[in-house]
Amino acid sequence: MATAEGSETVTTGKPPLLEAVGISKSFGPVEVLGDINLSLMPGEVHAIIGENGAGKSTLMKILAGHLPSTRGELKLDGKPVVLAGPVDAEARGIVLVHQEILLAPDLTVAQNIYLGREVRKGLTLDDKTMNKGAAEAVRALGIDIDPTIAVGRLSIAQRQLVQIARALLVPHRVVIFDEPTASLTLTETDALLRVILDIKKKGAAVLYISHRLPEVKEIADRVTVLRDGRLITTRPAEGLEAVDMARLMVGRDVAKLYPDRVATTAVDYALEVDGMNVPGYAHDASFKLRQGEILGFAGLVGAGRTELLEGVVGLRTSHGKVRLNGKPVHFVTVRDSLRAGIVYLSEDRKGKGLLLGQNLGINLTLAGLSQFVRGLLIDRRKEAKALDGAIAEFDIRTRNKELLAGQLSGGNQQKLLLAKMMLLNPQIVIIDEPTRGIDIGTKEQIYKFIAELAESGKSVIVISSEMQEVIGICDRILVMRNGRIVGEVSGNHMTEDEIVVLATGVTSREAASMAEQA
């Protein structure tokens, strides 16, 4: 904490634009933020980094008036201030660019950008002015989007940029970006970073949250690290390497996170996919999965990894040859593949994995319910026993077995989802983004569990956007780009550089310069 205070002399003698003094936040008995001191100087880009669940988003929401703090105060221009809500914060020049896309898909780009602050001419809307203004706002971000087309027709990255344009339209002094580049490509990211430098040049302060450490290194003046709701340190970005940042975030050596494992040498294939097409998402994809292997699928968001494997298991319309243990199979619906012993755990845990409004027991037995039916009746005692077993085996932490799935933390939800699908006793397990939104301790447990699955002879496919993760746990990695499998890396070649080159299609020279930053 001493470093945090000491570093405030880094910038000019001006008072901080926005300052957090001893901010704490508790939800019920759980403290998610403790005693945070943070200052934002005019003309500064201040990055906040930390693992998922470190409290970054909560801190953002407090600074932008979306949440009140439990203790502590905010100071604007050195004077204590109480933000009544996001609208109040915006009126004071504090704007937050959300990570999630909060736009109305049926309205046009211009209508979205001016939503709630429409320009009027007498009684009617002044569409001409708004369309012009929107076009300029979007162009300032380095992209060219027709302001009169519906947002629903834009790509996720374009929507993200429209959202940023919308936020920057109000007069701003403090701009908070919550993982703005998560869905952006490299060129779009570059454009955004230029915009941020521009904001900075005009004397506003930027608070920048990102998982992408090279980006942070490139743009930030100071870096604050959060871990488990505590401020670990605030340091000048100068001289802080990405590796150091990672170590500070995790609080231990990152390499220990992954279980020791010797890649399988099995020659039998559990699953062979040949010439798989998933219309609109994946083209002519062929791959083989060995018995007892952990096969990774890496690539950028939107590369078609999820869709390809959903196509394979019958969750999407697909065309191509699939062989299971050497025998040709054809999965029309997901029921067919489940019956054949393949389970797919969706990346969208809350939307496609668990019934958030139902209790743990109902969720656990949902996919394997037939095992619990005797005659016509569901055997409730057997169900209760299965729940006890799952809670013990998967270390699901719950204070009450009657809890709803939606009341569990992300990590425990993932464990419950694993337990649910393991009830089917699958031979092949496909896990999409196994640790998204999960704290580090649970991550370690899940990696260990995946390794044990492979040890026991089951074959595993891991789809992940976290390169560290696929490198850490997989025997072999396939990389996808624009719906095609563009390469395979294994052994010593499993490095972030190699994967980035394949995933983005940049030349090796560009990759080398990026690797330098990383």
Added chain:
Amino acid sequence: MTDTTSSAPPRRSWRDIDLRAVAPFVALALLLVLGSFVNPNFLGFDNLSNVLTRSAFIAIIAVGATFVISAGGLDLSVGSMVAFVASLTIMFLNSGMIANPFLMLVAAMLLAMGIGALCGLANGLITTVGRIEPFIATLGTMGIYRGLTTWLSQGGAITMRNSELQQLYRPVYFGKIFGVPFPLVAVGLSAIVGAFVLYRTAFGRHVVAVGSNEDVARYSGIPVNRVRNVTYVIQGLCVAVACLLYIPRLGSTSATTGLMWELQAITAVVVGGTALRGGVGRIWGTICGAFILEIVGNIMLLSNFVSEYLLGAIQGAIIIIAMLVQRSLVRRS
């Protein structure tokens, strides 16, 4: 960090009771008390069993509606379906195709169930295979079933002509078993079967899962469309059972038979605590909801201070109040 830590096993106390599940029964009890203040005869066995018997049609239809709504669907066609199924059944009874009156009656009943199931299946297929919103799909079939009835009756009434059959059929509505009117027995049986299927079978669990989140159900390997279709078929069967009770009551149908019953059935379901967005089904709450609607009407009839012409307005108010109460209970828990 937000992990909840494991602790002592949960203790059950009155606090754990889901207030939303209990609320309809409390409301019913309060109404009974109110009724006894309004008129001392209200709580008499005869009056109550009379009143509740009148609610039998809606209660039985609403059991089916509980399935449809729990699975995230909606059926607006039930009122028209009553008219359609009952009319066809009466026409069959009038046809004299089977000489033996008893066999004729049994055949007519089976026919009614078959037509009900088919009407329900049609609703289901339009929403699942045709992928049309249930509201629109059943709005369409609501018009179709009603229109077909009007055409069959040529705008008039369809009446049972065989008095022998009528005599044989009469006890199905007017008869009693151990002093309990037969329609009430039918309500009880429908509810018991409904509750068994919804709460204790794999199909019931699938219904709730589909209504909770269709995607999760699909990713879990549940045949979502089949589950949906079967809920509509169950709805059709419930309508048919209601028809079987309805026909002996008047022995006649017309184009206005079952008018607005869909709204009453949905009201009963929602007042009973089933969530209109799906995922929660309460069979006994539904029965309770149907009773509440009828009892409110009866109290208004027995009392002098509210005109019975306001019945529709009061029922409309009930559904809104029920929703508000449910919402405030959610917030508190």
